[in-house]
Every structure is written in structure tokens, then in C-alpha cells.
Amino acid sequence: MHDPAPVHAVAPLRISFVGGGTDFPHWFDEHGGAVLSTTIDHFVRVRIRPRDDRQVRVRSVDRGQLVAYHLDRGPEYDGVMDLAKAAIERVRVPDGLDMEIASEAPAGSGLGGSSALVTAVVAGLAMLGGRTYTAEELARLAYAIEREDLGISGGWQDQYASAFGGFNLLEFSREGVAVTPVRVASDTLDRLQRSLLLCYTGAVRRDVGLIDAQISLFRRGREETLLGMKQLTEMAYAMRDAVEAGQVDELGPMLDDAFESKKRMNPHVAEHTPIEAMLAAAREAGATGGKICGAGGGGYLLIAGPPAAHGSLRARLEAVGGQLAPFAFHPGGVRSRRGDRVWTPST
Numbered sequence: 001m002h003d004p005a006p007v008h009a010v011a012p013l014r015i016s017f018v019g020g021g022t023d024f025p026h027w028f029d030e031h032g033g034a035v036l037s038t039t040i041d042h043f044v045r046v047r048i049r050p051r052d053d054r055q056v057r058v059r060s061v062d063r064g065q066l067v068a069y070h071l072d073r074g075p076e077y078d079g080v081m082d083l084a085k086a087a088i089e090r091v092r093v094p095d096g097l098d099m100e101i102a103s104e105a106p107a108g109s110g111l112g113g114s115s116a117l118v119t120a121v122v123a124g125l126a127m128l129g130g131r132t133y134t135a136e137e138l139a140r141l142a143y144a145i146e147r148e149d150l151g152i153s154g155g156w157q158d159q160y161a162s163a164f165g166g167f168n169l170l171e172f173s174r175e176g177v178a179v180t181p182v183r184v185a186s187d188t189l190d191r192l193q194r195s196l197l198l199c200y201t202g203a204v205r206r207d208v209g210l211i212d213a214q215i216s217l218f219r220r221g222r223e224e225t226l227l228g229m230k231q232l233t234e235m236a237y238a239m240r241d242a243v244e245a246g247q248v249d250e251l252g253p254m255l256d257d258a259f260e261s262k263k264r265m266n267p268h269v270a271e272h273t274p275i276e277a278m279l280a281a282a283r284e285a286g287a288t289g290g291k292i293c294g295a296g297g298g299g300y301l302l303i304a305g306p307p308a309a310h311g312s313l314r315a316r317l318e319a320v321g322g323q324l325a326p327f328a329f330h331p332g333g334v335r336s337r338r339g340d341r342v343w344t345p346s347t
Contacts, residue, residue: 191248
């Protein structure tokens with residue numbers, strides 16, 4: 001007799017301050033990479049209800065999509081809910097299920113939503129099946145589903161951010177991934193939070209090949225790409241040190257430097273988007289710096305500025321098409337719940 005109680009899983013999205021692009025194996029296997037990021041209170045939520053047959057139904061609340069298939073025949077990977085399908089296949093569920101997914105950020109927004117979705121689905125299925133994973137195992141499994149099973153280009157940072165949660169320095173090397181919490185005082189964290197704005201540009205990244213272009217530029221030995229990646233790696237440590245020292249005012253100019261290095265790494269990240277115009281408008285209205293979140297091509301901007309300037313910043317950004325998204329730092333990673341029981345990665 002199946003337990004009909006549903007499983008509810010939730011995984012946080014993240015903002016990356018600096019270092020994105022250095023979390024790709026083609027770079028960090030030889031040079032090492034580092035990312036400074038924090039999870040935020042925007043989430044992917046997954047609800048799983050077990051069935052007593054072999055049917056699988058997956059519905060996206062925000063996309064209005066529904067797919068259905070039989071476990072014995074397997075799914076068709078056609079671009080509709082492929083992440084969830086691949087996670088279900090990889091975990092090898094014994095019986096059918098109904099799954100409902102809701103994300104607070106669109107795909108391609110630069111907040112790690114795709115990886116948070118996979119992480120939440122796997123965590124929900126783990127609770128449903130009585131499995132245990134460490135945060136490391138969960139992150140690696142989510143990576144394998146995205147990058148190996150589906151062949152989606154990308155790095156390692158998002159899976160680790162969502163699985164571990166919190167404000168971390170992520171270090172990447174051939175030997176593995178090290179997750180080190182940033183030692184930041186609560187008053188510094190509060191000042192940092194109050195200095196930041198998250199602005200949606202009005203469009204998400206489509207399949208414009210930005211990640212593949214970056215890899216190609218690296219493999220061709222383009223000097224500016226190599227220099228940009230080296231600078232991004234170094235900046236992750238410098239920004240971590242500034243935050244730990246309470247030097248919140250330094251963050252804005254460092255975000256500007258990070259964006260310049262991002263463009264050096266891949267000169268196409270802001271092409272055919274309002275990104276540069278929005279960042280220029282923000283600086284005119286009092287911002288001390290800003291950068292894109294994610295690989296570029298649209299999505300969200302992270303902007304720093306004194307709280308006293310936030311009113312004018314909001315007005316200026318909205319005037320050029322920006323949409324401000326309230327957010328707060330979130331200290332936790334993925335978790336699942338079934339009734340009064342809670343599943344989190346094991347230690």
C-alpha cells in the first residue's frame with residue numbers, strides 16, 4: 001500500500017558575486033577556479049505525489065506545461081520539462097508519480113534556476129524513496145543529470161550553491177570542489193544586503209551559445225579570454241576578503257571590475273541586450289557598481305549602491321525597462337518535507 005502523502009521539496013536560487021565561468025572543467029582542471037556566491041530567498045518548489053501505477057506526469061506551474069509518459073517506455077527528451085524527466089530517470093523511481101514544479105525565476109535568468117530545479121527534484125525523490133545523499137553527492141548527481149545525461153553546457157557552481165546553501169567561496173580544481181563558508185559578521189551581512197539591488201532586465205538568456213562560445217575562445221587560446229578568467233578567479237578571493245573585513249563599500253567597484261573581466265573572458269555576454277545601458281543608467285543614478293548574473297545574454301543584474309540612493313536607482317532602472325526584485329540572503333540549502341518529517345543532505 002502506497003503512502004499517499006506528498007513530498008514537498010524546495011531549493012534556493014543564488015546570486016554569484018564573481019567567478020562565474022571559472023567553474024568549468026576545461027579551465028579549472030589546469031588553472032583552478034573560484035566563485036563567491038550566496039543563496040537567496042527565491043526558490044524552486046517541487047511537489048511529488050506517488051501513484052500506484054507506472055505513469056509519470058510532470059507539470060510546470062509557471063510555464064503552463066504538462067508531460068506524461070509510462071516508466072517502462074521512458075520519456076522523450078523534446079525540450080519540455082527535460083530536466084525533471086532526466087532526474088526521474090537517473091534516480092530510477094520504482095513506481096509512477098505526479099510532479100508539480102514552480103520556479104520563482106525563469107530559465108536563463110542567471111540565478112541558477114535550472115540546477116536548483118534538478119537539485120529539488122532529486123531531493124524530493126530521495127525522500128520519497130528513502131535515500132540519503134550528502135550535499136556533495138547531491139551536487140554531483142545534479143551536475144551529472146544536467147551536463148552528462150542531457151548534455152547541457154555549464155559549470156559546477158549552481159549545483160553546489162543549491163545543495164549546500166549559504167554564503168560560500170566555492171573552489172574548483174581537478175581534485176574536486178571545496179565549499180568554504182564566508183566568515184561574515186551579522187552587521188556586515190545586513191549592510192551588504194541593504195546595499196544591493198536585484199534587477200530583471202526584462203528578458204532571459206535564450207540558446208545563443210554563450211557558454212559554448214566561451215569554451216571555444218578558451219580552447220583557441222584567446223589571450224583576453226585567458227586573462228579574464230584568471231582575473232575572475234583572483235577576484236573571488238579578493239571580494240571574499242573584503243566581505244570578511246567588513247569593507248562593504250568596496251563591493252560596488254569590485255562588481256564593476258568583475259563585469260569587465262567577464263566581458264574580457266567572453267566579449268559576447270551583453271550583445272543585443274539592454275545590460276550595458278541599464279548598468280550605465282544605474283551608475284548615473286548613484287550605483288557604485290554592478291554586473292550581470294549568470295552567463296549573460298539577459299536575465300538579472302546585481303547592482304550595489306548606498307541605501308540612500310536606492311529610490312533614485314529604482315526609478316531610473318524602471319524608466320529604462322528594469323524590474324526590481326526584492327530578495328534577501330538565505331542561509332539554507334535544499335530540503336524536502338513529508339508531513340512532519342524533513343529531509344536534508346546528510347553530513
